[in-house]
């Protein structure tokens with residue numbers, strides 16, 4: 001008898017690059033070594049207190065399904081939230097999702113059929129790669145070169161990668177894993193290409209306000225001329241430090257897209273009740289909290305830049321946004337270095353866990369000397385982490 005087999009896509013999907021070193025890390029921790037984890041974008045800050053106030057005072061005797069388009073007060077709070085960026089959405093233009101992750105998965109399926117192509121820029125937040133395998137959608141990567149600080153190539157180069165099967169372009173701004181902020185000109189270029197070739201833009205704005213250039217945060221939805229094209233995927237996870245709330249939204253002015261997304265949303269019923277309720281006051285008055293954490297992340301970005309500046313052979317430009325720093329280190333295989341750091345190296349009973357960048361690329365062989373740091377620890381610990389990284393790189397070079 002033949003053995004039971006999972007699907008081909010199930011076999012093809014990659015393990016999260018962020019989580020695949022977990023067993024090694026746990027073994028190291030069992031030995032009593034403290035691991036400073038700056039590999040996952042799971043911040044240490046406290047979420048807004050109003051959220052817990054609402055959740056704790058929930059007086060309902062039951063926990064029913066919520067409507068697929070969201071609890072009206074929650075959806076209306078997102079409407080209020082978007083208004084500050086000059087985006088006046090109808091309620092039907094917003095559907096709550098289980099994090100931005102589900103928003104992406106639904107948006108991809110709303111615009112692509114199996115076999116269709118989605119243009120992305122690499123390196124790329126790795127869940128897109130998994131979702132592409134799960135949905136049978138082909139990702140076509142355009143390289144944002146590390147050496148050019150991840151600048152967008154000229155339009156003509158991007159257009160070469162468009163085929164009859166291309167349905168949409170993904171923009172992540174501010175970006176994970178590069179810490180890149182898209183310039184106005186780069187956004188204009190992508191919008192112009194989308195219009196010329198009749199493509200959707202999936203705009204992942206998870207980190208919208210987390211930018212360190214002092215400029216006003218924006219949404220691609222504010223560009224009235226591109227409204228039919230743009231689908232924004234958004235999230236409470238990072239700007240409100242509540243990834244465990246698993247609450248995001250998928251947003252568009254395109255009515256056909258929203259009708260499609262609503263059918264998908266109905267099939268998966270609804271998103272969590274308490275989290276939707278808890279987010280209402282947070283979304284209705286988001287600025288004070290967001291301003292506070294952006295200041296903190298900027299401080300951390302600077303601490304990391306200062307620490308990295310002292311490490312020989314490291315190449316980087318300070319991140320412009322999000323909560324990540326991408327860098328080149330003087331090693332051939334960053335995966336091997338990460339393995340060394342979590343299984344062989346420690347300094348004063350501590351080591352550091354970072355993420356190798358290779359799996360953020362689609363093109364094999366790219367990113368082998370790159371790593372990503374997430375600034376999810378306080379400045380004192382980050383300073384210590386940079387010192388451990390410096391010593392770790394030194395020890396690794398000697399071990400080769």
Ligand SMILES: Cc1ncc(COP(=O)(O)O)c(C=O)c1O
Pocket residue numbers: 041098099100101102125172175176204206234235236237243246247248
């Ligand atoms: C660019 C980007 N998009 C989406 C997500 C997923 O966010 P959520 O926690 O809202 O599902 C992340 C999480 O790190 C991310 O970095």
